[in-house]
Amino acid sequence: MKLDGPTLVSELPLTLSTQVYEPVVVTDDDADSTMPASLRNWLVQLRLLNGVPFANLVPDTELLPEESIRWFYLDRRWTDALVQGALSVGTVNSDDRTLLTAQYDAIRAELDQEERNVRRPAGSPRYGGTVDAVSGFILRSQAVAGWPGLHVRAFNVDPAEGDTARYPEDDPRRMRLLRLDRLAPAVLFCLFDGIPTVVHIEEPRQGVQFGFDATGEGTDLTATLRPRDKTTFDYLPGDPIDVPFRSAEGASGVVDIQALQAKFADHPETGAVDGLDPAEYALQLIRFPWRQVFGDPQSTPVPQVFQPVVQYAELVGTFRVDR
Amino acid sequence: MTVGEGQFFLYSYLTPALKAGHYRFTTSQQLSATASDGSALDATDLSVSGLQTHLDVTAPRYQLPPDQVLSTYPPANSEGSYGSRLPQIVMKRRTLPWERDAGTGDDKMPWLALVVIAEGEAELVLNRPVAECVTPGVHLDGAPDVPQGSYLSVRKSVIDKIFPTQKDVPLLVHAREVDITDTEMMMGDDDGFLAVVIANRLPVPGRDPAGDEVPVKYLACLVNLEGQIPALLPEAPAAKLSTILPLIEVEYQPIKVAEYDHIKMGNDPAYQKTRISADVAAPLAGAVAKVSAAKVSPDPVAIGQTRADQWDLAGAKSAESVYVEMAAPFGRIADVSAGRFDRTYRFPVLIHWSFTSTGETTFQTLMEDLDNGLLGTLPGIRPFGDNADDPDRTPQQLDGRPPLEIVETGHVGLGQRTRLGDQVRCWYRGPLLAHPADTEAPRLPLAHASDQLRIVVPDGREDLSLGVAFEIGRLLALSSPAVVTSLMSWRQNGYQVARLGTVWSGLVGELGAFLGADFAIAGDLGVRFGRGLAKAVTSSPNDVLGGPRELLTPGNPLPVKGLPLDLVIDGYGLAAAKVPRGDLLSALESLRVTPVPRLPLTGLAAGALTTTVRDELGGVLDVTLTHLTKGALAPALELNPVLGPTAADWKPAARPHRDALDEILDSGAKEDES
Numbered sequence: 001m002k003l004d005g006p007t008l009v010s011e012l013p014l015t016l017s018t019q020v021y022e023p024v025v026v027t028d029d030d031a032d033s034t035m036p037a038s039l040r041n042w043l044v045q046l047r048l049l050n051g052v053p054f055a056n057l058v059p060d061t062e063l064l065p066e067e068s069i070r071w072f073y074l075d076r077r078w079t080d081a082l083v084q085g086a087l088s089v090g091t092v093n094s095d096d097r098t099l100l101t102a103q104y105d106a107i108r109a110e111l112d113q114e115e116r117n118v119r120r121p122a123g124s125p126r127y128g129g130t131v132d133a134v135s136g137f138i139l140r141s142q143a144v145a146g147w148p149g150l151h152v153r154a155f156n157v158d159p160a161e162g163d164t165a166r167y168p169e170d171d172p173r174r175m176r177l178l179r180l181d182r183l184a185p186a187v188l189f190c191l192f193d194g195i196p197t198v199v200h201i202e203e204p205r206q207g208v209q210f211g212f213d214a215t216g217e218g219t220d221l222t223a224t225l226r227p228r229d230k231t232t233f234d235y236l237p238g239d240p241i242d243v244p245f246r247s248a249e250g251a252s253g254v255v256d257i258q259a260l261q262a263k264f265a266d267h268p269e270t271g272a273v274d275g276l277d278p279a280e281y282a283l284q285l286i287r288f289p290w291r292q293v294f295g296d297p298q299s300t301p302v303p304q305v306f307q308p309v310v311q312y313a314e315l316v317g318t319f320r321v322d323r
Numbered sequence: 324m325t326v327g328e329g330q331f332f333l334y335s336y337l338t339p340a341l342k343a344g345h346y347r348f349t350t351s352q353q354l355s356a357t358a359s360d361g362s363a364l365d366a367t368d369l370s371v372s373g374l375q376t377h378l379d380v381t382a383p384r385y386q387l388p389p390d391q392v393l394s395t396y397p398p399a400n401s402e403g404s405y406g407s408r409l410p411q412i413v414m415k416r417r418t419l420p421w422e423r424d425a426g427t428g429d430d431k432m433p434w435l436a437l438v439v440i441a442e443g444e445a446e447l448v449l450n451r452p453v454a455e456c457v458t459p460g461v462h463l464d465g466a467p468d469v470p471q472g473s474y475l476s477v478r479k480s481v482i483d484k485i486f487p488t489q490k491d492v493p494l495l496v497h498a499r500e501v502d503i504t505d506t507e508m509m510m511g512d513d514d515g516f517l518a519v520v521i522a523n524r525l526p527v528p529g530r531d532p533a534g535d536e537v538p539v540k541y542l543a544c545l546v547n548l549e550g551q552i553p554a555l556l557p558e559a560p561a562a563k564l565s566t567i568l569p570l571i572e573v574e575y576q577p578i579k580v581a582e583y584d585h586i587k588m589g590n591d592p593a594y595q596k597t598r599i600s601a602d603v604a605a606p607l608a609g610a611v612a613k614v615s616a617a618k619v620s621p622d623p624v625a626i627g628q629t630r631a632d633q634w635d636l637a638g639a640k641s642a643e644s645v646y647v648e649m650a651a652p653f654g655r656i657a658d659v660s661a662g663r664f665d666r667t668y669r670f671p672v673l674i675h676w677s678f679t680s681t682g683e684t685t686f687q688t689l690m691e692d693l694d695n696g697l698l699g700t701l702p703g704i705r706p707f708g709d710n711a712d713d714p715d716r717t718p719q720q721l722d723g724r725p726p727l728e729i730v731e732t733g734h735v736g737l738g739q740r741t742r743l744g745d746q747v748r749c750w751y752r753g754p755l756l757a758h759p760a761d762t763e764a765p766r767l768p769l770a771h772a773s774d775q776l777r778i779v780v781p782d783g784r785e786d787l788s789l790g791v792a793f794e795i796g797r798l799l800a801l802s803s804p805a806v807v808t809s810l811m812s813w814r815q816n817g818y819q820v821a822r823l824g825t826v827w828s829g830l831v832g833e834l835g836a837f838l839g840a841d842f843a844i845a846g847d848l849g850v851r852f853g854r855g856l857a858k859a860v861t862s863s864p865n866d867v868l869g870g871p872r873e874l875l876t877p878g879n880p881l882p883v884k885g886l887p888l889d890l891v892i893d894g895y896g897l898a899a900a901k902v903p904r905g906d907l908l909s910a911l912e913s914l915r916v917t918p919v920p921r922l923p924l925t926g927l928a929a930g931a932l933t934t935t936v937r938d939e940l941g942g943v944l945d946v947t948l949t950h951l952t953k954g955a956l957a958p959a960l961e962l963n964p965v966l967g968p969t970a971a972d973w974k975p976a977a978r979p980h981r982d983a984l985d986e987i988l989d990s991g992a993k994e995d996e997s
């Protein structure tokens with residue numbers, strides 16, 4: 001048996017570099033693959049540009065003026081270089097680097113696949129395959145600061161239902177978001193898994209607003225409201241209702257709800273005949289959130305998006321107490 | 324029943340099982356049994372003492388915890404066209420509006436109402452003891468949730484005008500169930516059930532006498548109505564189908580952009596006075612009030628600054644200071660001829676925020692007016708069109724800076740200081756491209772240092788994009804100790820195993836010849852080898868390592884030639900005194916009497932002293948110099964005694980550096996010249 005120490009050490013890098021690592025198909029967020037799970041999860045976040053200083057994303061303010069939206073494609077070479085920089089930490093000698101080189105292709109393949117699973121809803125199956133092209137937008141607007149919780153939807157085709165339709169979460173035409181974050185109070189950053197054809201940005205739903213159609217003439221302001229059917233949520237035929245206000249001087253803008261209720265009572269479908277209850281009142285007052293459609297040459301002015309349902313159940317059973 | 328995406332349910336009320344307050348559980352147990360003799364045992368024989376437990380059900384009363392607020396509309400501290408929308412607040416705790424008894428005994432009567440007041444209609448007082456926060460005479464049972472609260476001081480006449488009536492209060496509060504998977508994570512509600520309180524007043528903008536819109540600041544207060552429901556009107560007075568917009572007289576004061584800057588930053592007293600006076604004179608909505616307010620000339624730059632200022636508010640200031648700031652204009656009641664029969668009520672305010680109703684800024688207008696384009700589109704001047712494809716669109720030139728250097732690939736020219744300190748221009752492009760990425764191209768090969776990714780483009784400049792990406796990644800990894808630990812432990816575990824396997828893989832075949840084909844190398848082979856070696860060494864240390872070193876060694880002998888006394892005599896220069904050798908006493912005696920040779924220096928003039936020293940030392944120097952020169956030249960002279968040393972013989976390398984001898988030689992030469 002021959003054991004030549006110096007030869008062995010000098011040939012070690014060559015031997016190491018001939019090793020081939022196969023990417024592991026990750027089946028669990030916490031399972032180690034070619035690399036430890038904690039490191040993989042961090043690198044996936046890094047791939048989606050988490051933590052990258054804003055000046056490195058947008059090098060000049062003129063590229064993102066106030067009240068603007070800017071669309072972009074993601075540069076894979078840039079994010080690859082980002083990951084390579086992170087992996088370079090602690091590579092002390094050529095052995096380390098040789099082995100990293102041998103492993104790198106497997107690492108990158110795993111990251112390609114795992115970055116699709118970052119925003120996967122809990123409990124749903126893992127996505128396979130790799131992200132092909134990534135695109136996105138940066139929105140800098142007062143709307144981001146004033147309406148936290150904007151909804152963003154992207155489609156790979158222009159949906160045939162039109163701009164006002166509702167789309168379920170698992171609609172095959174919907175593209176998934178890889179990242180949706182507010183980088184600053186007024187800056188929204190979004191990455192899509194693919195290149196969308198149509199993007200919807202919608203007012204937040206929790207902030208559903210209540211109000212009227214108001215018109216000001218001179219020093220007076222009048223408001224109208226179209227009553228709705230309380231079960232189908234459709235507008236009732238006929239003229240809109242004029243909203244009554246209190247007549248006292250100094251009570252500008254104060255709505256006379258009792259008088260409004262009396263007016264609703266003329267329309268039995270509103271449910272106001274037997275007295276308006278709070279849910280019915282809210283149902284009449286709901287104003288639809290605005291949905292801005294990007295990518296579609298023809299946008300519809302007032303989208304009707306929601307189907308609220310009046311619910312008379314008092315409370316779920318866990319709270320019920322017999323008196 | 325679950326809520327589908329895009330749907331929500333409205334509930335008229337979600338009453339809690341128990342309202343807030345102190346409760347006492349009384350438990351009693353009654354047993355009955357039959358004794359062995361068949362007689363019935365009565366309750367006294369089987370008495371079980373009752374158990375009394377106390378229970379507190381808590382709910383906010385004077386202050387709403389900020390984490391209970393999901394959203395407010397209109398957004399706090401914002402400006403916009405809210406004239407057709409009713410303000411509202413959404414709270415996470417669904418039963419909150421029904422958790423206290425409003426005083427009517429009706430379970431479905433909420434104890435909360437959202438009132439919207441304009442400046443001068445009511446006074447908001449912050450941070451008072453909770454005992455002062457309700458109308459004197461009204462007593463709220465139970466412990467307060469906070470020591471200090473805020474209250475709204477408002478006159479009965481104003482209550483009649485703007486507060487909801489007793490019948491309105493329940494209609495303005497409802498609960499809502501939304502689909503939690505359909506919302507953005509930043510909102511963070513846990514169960515999708517929300518309580519909503521709507522105001523009864525439209526925050527209409529004002530009008531000046533000329534009929535133009537004037538911004539009006541409103542304050543929205545979530546007030547506690549406990550025990551004070553009777554203060555509200557039972558029925559609304561007569562209604563009419565329009566409402567009069569508040570008439571506000573405004574004196575416009577045209578200012579320039581530079582002055583606007585001073586006002587915003589508050590650094591010039593003259594401009595500050597303008598601003599202060601605008602704050603002091605509170606306009607009374609509905610009545611004519613003279614206001615001296617600064618009006619900004621409609622300049623695009625100034626408008627931009629207003630927006631930038633608004634954005635700062637959300638992030639920069641602490642929540643406390645924002646609350647105080649929002650309450651500031653509502654600190655006084657406009658002095659109307661109210662009369663003293665107009666009673667003043669106090670309502671605890673759980674949360675308040677202010678906003679300004681003006682203009683036509685809505686979500687819709689904001690989105691429709693967005694400057695829409697691919698990254699790299701420069702802001703355009705509006706008159707030339709918002710469309711990025713418009714050929715007439717010219718890039719907007721900002722004052723005081725050179726035009727942005729941007730090329731079609733998305734690269735931006737930036738100043739760079741090289742490692743040598745030169746100021747040059749380089750190209751940089753972030754990860755966001757203005758054109759589709761080439762997904763067919765091979766991926767970036769692995770680099771081990773950022774310098775490997777620096778590219779020089781044909782115009783001679785460097786493209787630092789990928790090098791910067793590498794460095795950012797490296798620094799981000801280094802900034803997170805957990806990641807560094809993870810990387811290092813990965814290397815230590817994974818890499819060492821790989822290295823070990825590689826080393827042994829070449830030897831396995833040969834070892835197999837000894838050990839048979841089916842042997843396996845244990846992972847701790849190296850450790851076992853090490854232990855075996857240590858064991859062998861320690862079992863017979865003398866064979867392997869040799870004996871231990873002696874504690875004391877004699878040391879090196881001194882090089883002494885001749886007798887010690889002779890050395891002493893020679894050393895002191897006594898040989899000339901004929902001291903007998905071998906006699907210590909006579910040697911010491913003669914050493915004592917022998918005078919030390921010295922130069923008579925005293926009594927000489929300064930010049931003579933120098934001359935004497937030079938003469939004395941000069942002779943010695945000459946002799947030494949001659950000896951040294953001769954020694955240095957000797958080999959060359961021996962080689963060529965006739966002509967002396969040639970240039971070839973003279974080796975400058977023989978004098979690599981100047982030493983003391985060089986100094987002597989030089990000084991000697993100078994002396995000769997002088």
